[in-house]
Amino acid sequence: DAGVIQSPRHEVTEMGQEVTLRCKPISGHDYLFWYRQTMMRGLELLIYFNNNVPIDDSGMPEDRFSAKMPNASFSTLKIQPSEPRDSAVYFCASSSLTDRAGSYNEQFFGPGTRLTVL
Amino acid sequence: GENVEQHPSTLSVQEGDSAVIKCTYSDSASNYFPWYKQELGKRPQLIIDIRSNVGEKKDQRIAVTLNKTAKHFSLHITETQPEDSAVYFCAAAGGSYIPTFGRGTSLIVHP
Numbered sequence: 001d002a003g004v005i006q007s008p009r010h011e012v013t014e015m016g017q018e019v020t021l022r023c024k025p026i027s028g029h030d031y032l033f034w035y036r037q038t039m040m041r042g043l044e045l046l047i048y049f050n051n052n053v054p055i056d057d058s059g060m061p062e063d064r065f066s067a068k069m070p071n072a073s074f075s076t077l078k079i080q081p082s083e084p085r086d087s088a089v090y091f092c093a094s095s096s097l098t099d100r101a102g103s104y105n106e107q108f109f110g111p112g113t114r115l116t117v118l
Numbered sequence: 119g120e121n122v123e124q125h126p127s128t129l130s131v132q133e134g135d136s137a138v139i140k141c142t143y144s145d146s147a148s149n150y151f152p153w154y155k156q157e158l159g160k161r162p163q164l165i166i167d168i169r170s171n172v173g174e175k176k177d178q179r180i181a182v183t184l185n186k187t188a189k190h191f192s193l194h195i196t197e198t199q200p201e202d203s204a205v206y207f208c209a210a211a212g213g214s215y216i217p218t219f220g221r222g223t224s225l226i227v228h229p
Binding site for chain 1: 150152154160161162164167207216217218219220221
């Protein structure tokens with residue numbers, strides 16, 4: 001498996017524009033997480049899904065943020081409209097309660113999307 | 119919900135010294151404690167984890183200890199090397215196994 005895939009890797013946009021971040025989890029994983037990382041706030045959990053269903057979105061900062069998981073192999077995080085304070089690295093991660101290695105619930109992170117909002 | 123405190127925020131050591139990072143958690147129901155390492159510009163990756171039925175776990179130069187009574191756990195790195203320089207995150211998870219992360223410790227190992 002290629003691991004968790006995220007696109008784009010870098011995104012530069014202007015304030016007010018819509019931004020869509022994409023994630024493909026590891027095949028067979030039933031949990032998907034979206035995180036935001038900044039120097040000031042560290043690694044923040046925004047939302048997570050189990051079997052494509054959003055379970056906890058209490059970390060989503062405001063209504064400008066939305067996330068979907070239409071199927072087991074794809075998720076999006078959308079920011080509309082974007083603001084300069086949204087600039088951060090956004091990570092997607094996936095996990096499964098158990099795996100063959102026994103390290104259950106290890107979260108496998110994608111490479112991240114570095115978002116810059118001007 | 120769970121609250122994880124991590125100290126120190128920055129740790130600077132000389133190559134060959136030991137490094138210790140400490141975390142405390144608030145939810146007594148937490149029973150899974152992973153540690154992640156994030157190198158500069160890279161993604162976080164699991165390096166070691168411990169479950170509540172174990173007090174200590176070792177993997178070569180790294181070890182983690184857990185004190186459930188005091189609700190704290192620590193990461194120990196011995197014989198540090200420059201490639202150990204990274205940000206380390208502790209986390210705690212309960213019955214849902216969804217981890218709450220600490221703020222991270224930036225470890226700098228000077229050659």
